[in-house]
Amino acid sequence: MPLVAGIDSSTQSCKVSIRDAESGAQLRSGAAPHPAGTEVHPQAWWDALRQAVSDAGGLDDVAAVSVGGQQHGMVALDGDGQVIRPALLWNDTRSAQAAEQLIAEVGAAQYAQRIGVVPVASFTCSKLRWLRDAEPENAAQVAAVALPHDWLSWRLRGFGPEQPLGPALSQLATDRSDASGTGYFDPARNRYDAELFALALGHDAVLPRVLGPAEPAGELPGGAAMAPGAGDNAAAALGLQLATTDTAVSIGTSGTVFAPTEVPVHDPTGTVAGFADARGGFLPLTAALNAARVIDTVAAVLGVDRDTLAHLASEAPPGAQGVVLIPHFEGERTPNLPAARASWHGLSMANSTPANLARAAFEGMLANINIGVQAVRAVGAATDRIILIGGGARSALTGRVAAQVFGVDIVVPEPGEYVARGAAFQAAWTLLGAPPPWPAPASELIPADPEPLISEQFRRYLPHR
Ligand SMILES: Nc1ncnc2c1ncn2[C@@H]1O[C@H](COP(=O)(O)OP(=O)(O)O)[C@@H](O)[C@H]1O
Numbered sequence: 445m446p447l448v449a450g451i452d453s454s455t456q457s458c459k460v461s462i463r464d465a466e467s468g469a470q471l472r473s474g475a476a477p478h479p480a481g482t483e484v485h486p487q488a489w490w491d492a493l494r495q496a497v498s499d500a501g502g503l504d505d506v507a508a509v510s511v512g513g514q515q516h517g518m519v520a521l522d523g524d525g526q527v528i529r530p531a532l533l534w535n536d537t538r539s540a541q542a543a544e545q546l547i548a549e550v551g552a553a554q555y556a557q558r559i560g561v562v563p564v565a566s567f568t569c570s571k572l573r574w575l576r577d578a579e580p581e582n583a584a585q586v587a588a589v590a591l592p593h594d595w596l597s598w599r600l601r602g603f604g605p606e607q608p609l610g611p612a613l614s615q616l617a618t619d620r621s622d623a624s625g626t627g628y629f630d631p632a633r634n635r636y637d638a639e640l641f642a643l644a645l646g647h648d649a650v651l652p653r654v655l656g657p658a659e660p661a662g663e664l665p666g667g668a669a670m671a672p673g674a675g676d677n678a679a680a681a682l683g684l685q686l687a688t689t690d691t692a693v694s695i696g697t698s699g700t701v702f703a704p705t706e707v708p709v710h711d712p713t714g715t716v717a718g719f720a721d722a723r724g725g726f727l728p729l730t731a732a733l734n735a736a737r738v739i740d741t742v743a744a745v746l747g748v749d750r751d752t753l754a755h756l757a758s759e760a761p762p763g764a765q766g767v768v769l770i771p772h773f774e775g776e777r778t779p780n781l782p783a784a785r786a787s788w789h790g791l792s793m794a795n796s797t798p799a800n801l802a803r804a805a806f807e808g809m810l811a812n813i814n815i816g817v818q819a820v821r822a823v824g825a826a827t828d829r830i831i832l833i834g835g836g837a838r839s840a841l842t843g844r845v846a847a848q849v850f851g852v853d854i855v856v857p858e859p860g861e862y863v864a865r866g867a868a869f870q871a872a873w874t875l876l877g878a879p880p881p882w883p884a885p886a887s888e889l890i891p892a893d894p895e896p897l898i899s900e901q902f903r904r905y906l907p908h909r
């Protein structure tokens with residue numbers, strides 16, 4: 445009974461799932477928190493990974509490992525493999541102007557046609573252009589650029605400064621799904637666009653080798669196979685065994701909408717990112733900067749915990765009697781309003797109740813994500829039902845309000861870490877030589893319960909660029 449390990453190194457934490465390679469049954473798990481903030485030194489991810497692995501009973505008895513990671517993070521390495529500066533994360537918006545510069549120099553439609561995405565602050569290319577202009581001394585030292593999952597996999601294999609195998613930059617590896625989020629990789633032709641990379645940073649550098657869906661990246665020192673890994677959303681799609689008839693919404697730190705397609709997507713507006721998936725196809729995706737933490741924030745404002753906020757919200761009617769929250773606390777990516785801030789609307793003395801404010805938090809979070817659902821639908825994704833995952837999906841109320849806002853059946857898989865499950869699925873695929881016949885996770889169906897009022901009143905107050 446070979447075991448595999450799936451690791452999810454996402455924004456708020458690192459999660460580890462140890463599973464039976466053939467059945468997918470989870471035997472052990474572990475977790476450890478990440479520091480808050482939009483720039484984090486990768487060493488913190490490494491420390492959390494080691495803590496989560498220890499919490500999960502270690503990797504000595506696993507035969508293959510895979511890492512799913514938060515996308516886009518800029519891990520800048522010098523010639524000695526040292527991290528030059530803390531990584532700017534996907535939700536750091538200081539590179540918004542840099543993204544606009546790149547668009548002005550290349551053209552939005554041209555970017556979309558060349559690589560399937562149009563730069564936004566989240567993407568690695570925008571962060572590199574920011575580095576070039578804001579920290580030229582650091583930019584000049586850049587010998588290689590990796591993504592969070594690439595760097596963690598490299599370290600797990602024993603590479604890096606003060607590591608047994610040393611800082612071999614040529615040993616860096618990634619996969620199509622994560623590479624497609626950089627802003628300098630073309631997932632249709634499966635090749636880097638070196639010109640776009642050099643345009644961003646100002647010079648070329650070593651980039652991780654891009655591996656196939658289950659192509660081994662190498663081995664861990666103990667002999668376990670290292671799978672290619674994936675961006676976290678592509679790993680989640682593997683974990684859900686998502687089909688081209690499905691669309692998923694993940695409510696984590698980010699609020700993402702993604703759907704597997706067999707053909708690449710080129711959206712010149714940039715709303716839908718034409719990413720690759722982890723199976724050899726494509727995964728068009730939208731991402732909101734404000735998702736589960738909208739609930740955390742409003743709960744804190746009202747001085748209650750998450751569960752109490754959900755109970756309060758359940759006492760208010762759909763539409764919250766006209767109270768609307770535009771939840772752009774951290775700026776926003778979909779819609780692309782990086783400098784935005786949150787705002788409350790429609791408040792009167794009569795409707796300013798804790799219940800209405802609580803319900804407006806759930807409705808605002810989901811109506812904002814619904815912009816992404818509509819955009820993914822517009823590029824041809826099947827959205828007749830939506831599969832709801834992420835930490836925020838653990839709240840039953842979220843599912844009920846999602847059925848009202850999205851207006852379609854909502855499928856809520858049993859609570860679990862689907863990024864880590866997907867990484868374990870990939871590790872089993874690498875080990876066994878074929879996708880393992882794991883059973884799909886059990887799930888609950890919440891029937892569609894359309895309440896168009898919610899999005900109608902949300903759009904009334906939505907700011908425009
Ligand atoms: N039982 C729950 N009910 C509602 N929200 C939850 C629950 N458990 C966790 N969350 C929310 O999930 C979020 C973390 O989700 P997760 O998908 O793990 O994040 P990420 O993958 O971005 O690190 C937190 O902001 C937290 O508020």
Ligand SMILES: O=C(CO)[C@@H](O)[C@H](O)COP(=O)(O)O
Pocket residue numbers: 454455456513514515516534566625675676677696697698699700729731
């Ligand atoms: O930027 C994106 C996708 O483009 C985010 O989805 C990040 O990949 C972070 O994911 P979570 O930590 O929210 O899971």
